[in-house]
Amino acid sequence: MATTDEEVRELIKREYEHGFVTEIESDTFEPGLNEDVIRRLSDLKQEPEFMLEWRLKAYRRWLEMDEPEWAHVDYPQVKFDDISYYSAPKRPEDMPQSLDEVDPELLKTYEKLGIPLHERAKLAGVAVDAVFDSVSVVTTFKEPLEKAGVIFCPISEALQKHPELVKKYLGSVVPVADNYYAALNSAVFSDGSFVYIPKGVRCPLELSTYFRINAANTGQFERTLIIADAGSYVSYLEGCTAPMRDENQLHAAVVELVLLDDAQIKYSTVQNWYPGDETGKGGIYNFVTKRAACIGKNSKVSWTQVETGSAITWKYPSCILRGDNSVGEFYSVALTHNYQQADTGTKMIHIGKNTSSTVISKGISAGRSSNAYRGLVKFNPGAEGARNFTQCDSLLIGDRCGAHTFPYIESKNKSAIVEHEATTSKVSDEQMFLCRQRGIEPEQAVSMIVNGFCKEVFKELPMEFAVEAGKLLEVSLEGSVG
Amino acid sequence: MLSIKNLHACVENKQILNGLNLEIKAGEVHAIMGPNGSGKSTLSQVLAGNEAFDVTAGEVTFNGDNLLDLATEERAREGIFLAFQYPVEIPGVSNLQFLRTSVNAMRKHHGIEDMNAAEFMKLAKEVSKQVDLDPAFLKRGVNEGFSGGEKKRNEVMQALLLQPKLAILDETDSGLDIDALKVVADGVNALRASDRAILMITHYQRLLDHIVPDYVHVLSEGKIIRSGGPELALELEAKGYGWLGIEDQAAANHG
Numbered sequence: 001m002a003t004t005d006e007e008v009r010e011l012i013k014r015e016y017e018h019g020f021v022t023e024i025e026s027d028t029f030e031p032g033l034n035e036d037v038i039r040r041l042s043d044l045k046q047e048p049e050f051m052l053e054w055r056l057k058a059y060r061r062w063l064e065m066d067e068p069e070w071a072h073v074d075y076p077q078v079k080f081d082d083i084s085y086y087s088a089p090k091r092p093e094d095m096p097q098s099l100d101e102v103d104p105e106l107l108k109t110y111e112k113l114g115i116p117l118h119e120r121a122k123l124a125g126v127a128v129d130a131v132f133d134s135v136s137v138v139t140t141f142k143e144p145l146e147k148a149g150v151i152f153c154p155i156s157e158a159l160q161k162h163p164e165l166v167k168k169y170l171g172s173v174v175p176v177a178d179n180y181y182a183a184l185n186s187a188v189f190s191d192g193s194f195v196y197i198p199k200g201v202r203c204p205l206e207l208s209t210y211f212r213i214n215a216a217n218t219g220q221f222e223r224t225l226i227i228a229d230a231g232s233y234v235s236y237l238e239g240c241t242a243p244m245r246d247e248n249q250l251h252a253a254v255v256e257l258v259l260l261d262d263a264q265i266k267y268s269t270v271q272n273w274y275p276g277d278e279t280g281k282g283g284i285y286n287f288v289t290k291r292a293a294c295i296g297k298n299s300k301v302s303w304t305q306v307e308t309g310s311a312i313t314w315k316y317p318s319c320i321l322r323g324d325n326s327v328g329e330f331y332s333v334a335l336t337h338n339y340q341q342a343d344t345g346t347k348m349i350h351i352g353k354n355t356s357s358t359v360i361s362k363g364i365s366a367g368r369s370s371n372a373y374r375g376l377v378k379f380n381p382g383a384e385g386a387r388n389f390t391q392c393d394s395l396l397i398g399d400r401c402g403a404h405t406f407p408y409i410e411s412k413n414k415s416a417i418v419e420h421e422a423t424t425s426k427v428s429d430e431q432m433f434l435c436r437q438r439g440i441e442p443e444q445a446v447s448m449i450v451n452g453f454c455k456e457v458f459k460e461l462p463m464e465f466a467v468e469a470g471k472l473l474e475v476s477l478e479g480s481v482g
Numbered sequence: 483m484l485s486i487k488n489l490h491a492c493v494e495n496k497q498i499l500n501g502l503n504l505e506i507k508a509g510e511v512h513a514i515m516g517p518n519g520s521g522k523s524t525l526s527q528v529l530a531g532n533e534a535f536d537v538t539a540g541e542v543t544f545n546g547d548n549l550l551d552l553a554t555e556e557r558a559r560e561g562i563f564l565a566f567q568y569p570v571e572i573p574g575v576s577n578l579q580f581l582r583t584s585v586n587a588m589r590k591h592h593g594i595e596d597m598n599a600a601e602f603m604k605l606a607k608e609v610s611k612q613v614d615l616d617p618a619f620l621k622r623g624v625n626e627g628f629s630g631g632e633k634k635r636n637e638v639m640q641a642l643l644l645q646p647k648l649a650i651l652d653e654t655d656s657g658l659d660i661d662a663l664k665v666v667a668d669g670v671n672a673l674r675a676s677d678r679a680i681l682m683i684t685h686y687q688r689l690l691d692h693i694v695p696d697y698v699h700v701l702s703e704g705k706i707i708r709s710g711g712p713e714l715a716l717e718l719e720a721k722g723y724g725w726l727g728i729e730d731q732a733a734a735n736h737g
Contacts, residue, residue, distance in 0.1 A: 429534065430570040434624075436554040437530050437564050438584035438640070439591065448583060452574030452623065 028087040058176035058186030071343040072372040083219040151196040158194035173256035173293040181252040181287040192222035197232035208237040219250040228263035235266040261296030273309035280339030283311025290317035294326035302329040306469040308476040318347035321355035328357040331457040336369030345375035350383035359390040365401035372404040379416040387417040394424040447474040489540035498524040500704035509676040516701035522683045526652045530564040559591035561647030565637035572624035609642045631662040638669035655689040667692030687719040
């Protein structure tokens with residue numbers, strides 16, 4: 001049945017819509033990495049002494065480590081000396097104090113991205129921190145947040161204003177030498193977001209960060225640290241885009257979440273880094289370490305991610321369930337197209353008693369892409385009464401893509417209960433025929449079928465993000481009818 | 483409205499239709515009967531534009547236009563509706579969403595603005611009652627976990643919703659108990675109109691007790707070998723296909 005294959009192919013061919021470059025004057029380090037670069041970076045950011053030591057320690061450990069090769073992805077070795085480790089939009093003054101002081105070109109960029117900071121933030125009641133290349137450009141809604149006692153600022157600012165908090169928790173979830181890319185990030189991270197929700201506070205706004213890589217040959221290494229103190233709650237959203245460039249760009253972020261007793265964090269990501277063109281040229285290498293530590297009892301963390309971008313994705317948002325009765329959730333939609341490769345999943349580490357975790361993973365492969373789910377569920381000896389439910393579904397569009405599932409289960413406690421369900425299905429010619437017989441465009445049909453497939457994950461996303469995610473899938477699927 | 487001349491079609495290199503001729507005018511109800519493998523379902527799939535089937539010769543015009551030039555979705559928007567014999571499931575997509583997308587695709591084609599959610603909900607509830615479906619089923623996934631009877635009623639409900647010019651019903655009666663058959667037949671009779679044609683494909687006379695056709699055609703080896711009025715169906719019921727020189731196991735079994 002040749003019919004739908006060709007149509008899908010036609011449909012998937014839509015261009016990446018965030019692929020513009022912003023003409024903006026930047027201060028950029030020359031490419032290359034050594035201790036001097038790290039000293040310069042730390043000095044430029046006027047960091048406290050402990051931070052420089054921490055970075056150097058990470059760098060020295062990184063030098064001794066090897067790039068991981070176990071993931072189900074294939075790419076040429078990254079040349080770390082060709083990358084610039086710092087790029088910042090040039091500004092007449094120091095950091096802008098309000099939106100009015102932000103470079104208009106930059107604001108235009110955010111508008112093109114669909115994030116007019118003024119309106120969007122106000123309408124949606126979302127506080128936005130926008131990271132452009134290496135620096136945090138603007139954080140909106142500081143005042144209402146301050147009133148609630150919430151700290152939401154660039155991590156570089158937190159290092160100056162709240163060094164004790166940063167020092168206490170930075171690296172407590174993802175240690176400097178946790179893995180190759182986390183070590184690199186620890187050495188050179190330039191900015192990112194810092195959030196602290198005080199005891200018993202329900203954060204009055206949804207917090208949001210947008211990441212954008214603009215400058216050529218620049219790596220982006222942001223670092224996010226969120227601390228939810230006892231009994232607090234926060235919902236955090238993260239979005240990312242990059243221009244279209246023929247060369248690959250490196251993104252190696254680290255996100256650490258810390259949850260004390262009864263705290264709750266909902267962390268949602270819509271990742272739309274440039275995936276490369278239809279021949280597989282260019283695109284972002286997205287090597288990210290995200291981990292949450294439920295150190296308090298009854299705490300709960302949810303990771304929800306919609307991943308449609310990047311040439312290569314290597315990412316496993318994980319939960320360490322240390323506190324008794326703590327809950328970890330992972331809801332993921334990962335879509336790959338053309339020559340994209342994704343190796344993504346989660347780790348649920350059950351340490352405390354009666355801890356529970358849920359994993360719902362939806363992988364969609366189109367074109368010649370490869371999409372792997374890799375997940376670890378581990379029960380330590382003390383994890384009495386712990387349980388996990390994993391559901392892992394793959395959807396194939398066309399006949400030239402691949403879906404893989406690598407589940408790992410380690411149980412050292414007899415009382416632990418694990419359930420694992422997995423399915424693989426195809427957008428069938430019969431489904432396409434039914435939709436088209438009812439007058440629906442093939443492209444819209446694929447998008448509707450894929451959206452239905454992802455429904456369980458989308459309902460976990462905050463409302464306006466869910467709409468965005470649906471649209472994103474639609475765009476990412478263009479030219480994929482098959 | 484529909485004119486089929488010398489239609490030849492094959493699927494997976496197997497010739498199924500061998501020079502089929504048929505004329506259908508607005509307001510008419512035609513029934514096509516015939517043994518298994520005679521090409522009944524192939525005819526419905528070819529008319530609806532299933533690309534798994536290749537037309538190797540012949541022509542089909544629909545209201546003067548060359549139907550075979552149109553893509554599946556274009557035929558649908560021009561008013562050709564197929565009630566599927568085995569409707570496929572689309573998990574996670576609600577009936578409501580599916581039907582509204584369909585209705586709006588048709589409206590867009592005719593330059594009418596989208597129907598909003600509230601308006602559509604009202605309409606969908608009305609037509610689902612017409613075929614005795616609980617409106618709660620609108621929220622379920624398309625055909626997901628539907629019983630055989632629910633699937634058939636759902637197909638007829640969609641025809642009522644979309645108001646096509648030509649409704650092709652592919653064995654919409656199969657697998658229904660007598661009560662469900664009555665409901666489906668009432669739905670189909672509600673579709674009868676002077677500006678609409680209905681083409682029913684069926685094995686059994688019993689449907690034709692409820693929906694009386696204007697014409698009955700017997701299909702054998704991809705050709706219509708006999709046409710007549712409703713009395714032809716009764717004759718088939720009484721005598722089977724044998725007197726027409728057709729060997730048919732199904733007819734012998736089911737009469």
